[in-house]
Amino acid sequence: MKLKVGLLGGGSWGTTVASLTAKNSPTIIWARNPKTVQEINEYHTNKKYLPNAKLTSSLKASNSIKETVENADVIVMGVPSQSLRKVLEEAKPHIRPWVPIINLAKGLEISTKMRMTEVIKEIMPGHPTGVLTGPNLAKEIHFGKAAAAVIAMVDNTIAKRLQSVFSSGLFRVYTNNDVIGCELGGALKNIYAIATGMGDGANAGDNTRSALITRGLAELTRLGIAMGGKKSTFSGLAGMGDLVATCSSSKSRNHHVGFQIGQGKSLEQIIDEMNEVAEGVKTTKVVMELAKEYKIDMPITEEIYKVLYKGNSVNDAFKGLIQYEVGSEKEPG
Numbered sequence: 001m002k003l004k005v006g007l008l009g010g011g012s013w014g015t016t017v018a019s020l021t022a023k024n025s026p027t028i029i030w031a032r033n034p035k036t037v038q039e040i041n042e043y044h045t046n047k048k049y050l051p052n053a054k055l056t057s058s059l060k061a062s063n064s065i066k067e068t069v070e071n072a073d074v075i076v077m078g079v080p081s082q083s084l085r086k087v088l089e090e091a092k093p094h095i096r097p098w099v100p101i102i103n104l105a106k107g108l109e110i111s112t113k114m115r116m117t118e119v120i121k122e123i124m125p126g127h128p129t130g131v132l133t134g135p136n137l138a139k140e141i142h143f144g145k146a147a148a149a150v151i152a153m154v155d156n157t158i159a160k161r162l163q164s165v166f167s168s169g170l171f172r173v174y175t176n177n178d179v180i181g182c183e184l185g186g187a188l189k190n191i192y193a194i195a196t197g198m199g200d201g202a203n204a205g206d207n208t209r210s211a212l213i214t215r216g217l218a219e220l221t222r223l224g225i226a227m228g229g230k231k232s233t234f235s236g237l238a239g240m241g242d243l244v245a246t247c248s249s250s251k252s253r254n255h256h257v258g259f260q261i262g263q264g265k266s267l268e269q270i271i272d273e274m275n276e277v278a279e280g281v282k283t284t285k286v287v288m289e290l291a292k293e294y295k296i297d298m299p300i301t302e303e304i305y306k307v308l309y310k311g312n313s314v315n316d317a318f319k320g321l322i323q324y325e326v327g328s329e330k331e332p333g
């Protein structure tokens with residue numbers, strides 16, 4: 001039996017994932033903009049977010065949350081982190097009991113510091129929840145480039161069943177039961193993508209980028225483990241894999257934000273000029289609070305926070321980082 005998919009969110013990643021699942025399963029995508037819905041149904045494109053991409057022709061779009069979720073066997077949340085709660089609350093009355101709910105967003109809720117599957121569990125107790133994550137830049141996947149991802153759920157039987165819904169020849173989906181680690185890997189790497197973007201924008205060099213990625217991995221692993229993630233997850237696709245892809249790609253929106261800051265633009269101006277989300281800007285704020293709460297040293301996050309929110313320059317951040325005492329590789333700093 002083919003599972004029916006209802007996906008909420010018509011941006012670049014939501015549309016990409018819906019186009020992938022439509023190859024395997026009947027899929028409806030909900031977008032709030034009626035023009036997007038019409039464009040997907042009539043022309044099989046979503047040019048605002050995915051210029052030049054052709055979507056799977058069987059993908060159906062809807063303006064109605066009810067129509068999208070009422071018959072779905074799996075719900076996929078494709079809206080940014082700060083909107084997930086509101087959209088899921090709207091969908092809740094129409095979702096059938098026990099249907100799994102899978103998150104695509106890579107961020108933390110700013111008002112509660114919760115991971116997305118925690119938010120889902122709070123709104124929809126009893127539903128199996130999970131996350132699809134990994135090094136998956138939407139714009140590459142659409143043009144038929146191979147990629148690997150992870151579906152993380154506590155229940156391995158459900159994860160295995162969903163593996164075949166999301167997988168296609170060039171999109172290889174592995175399972176993992178460490179939901180906390182996978183979700184934190186995806187959210188935290190965006191901070192370091194801003195950091196490497198800043199370095200690249202300021203022409204700091206390849207060695208600096210590599211140092212930021214490696215020390216970033218150490219930093220996110222420290223917090224991730226303290227919050228309940230498994231060490232091995234952070235060296236897998238959801239951790240190091242996504243960190244490397246995002247930190248070294250000009251296709252990443254978070255890297256783009258950092259790059260523009262490195263070139264001297266203000267955050268306000270950059271955000272104003274973007275029509276897509278860069279989750280790392282808000283995640284940095286939440287992670288600063290979590291670092292204090294869990295008493296974890298996170299020097300890179302702290303310097304990025306000061307640039308984004310305290311008026312520090314990229315040069316201040318660089319100076320701040322090199323002033324840290326260099327100890328053993330296993331220690332902070």
Ligand SMILES: NC(=O)C1=CN([C@@H]2O[C@H](COP(=O)(O)OP(=O)(O)OC[C@H]3O[C@@H](n4cnc5c(N)ncnc54)[C@H](O)[C@@H]3O)[C@@H](O)[C@H]2O)C=CC1
Pocket residue numbers: 009010011012013014015031032049078079080081083086087104105106107136137138139275276277279
């Ligand atoms: N684009 C990518 O390559 C990838 C993105 N992600 C994650 O997926 C999540 C979604 O990102 P994208 O689709 O890329 O973002 P996007 O910026 O391309 O699109 C976001 C979409 O959500 C919609 N939206 C925002 N708030 C809404 C609300 N309150 N109600 C209804 N719709 C709302 C917007 O209208 C837009 O269609 C983010 O958390 C991102 O980190 C994850 C993997 C890859």
Ligand SMILES: O=C(CO)COP(=O)(O)O
Pocket residue numbers: 106134135136137138190193242245246251252253254255277278279
């Ligand atoms: O998560 C992503 C790739 O795995 C997308 O990163 P950006 O949101 O920075 O574009």
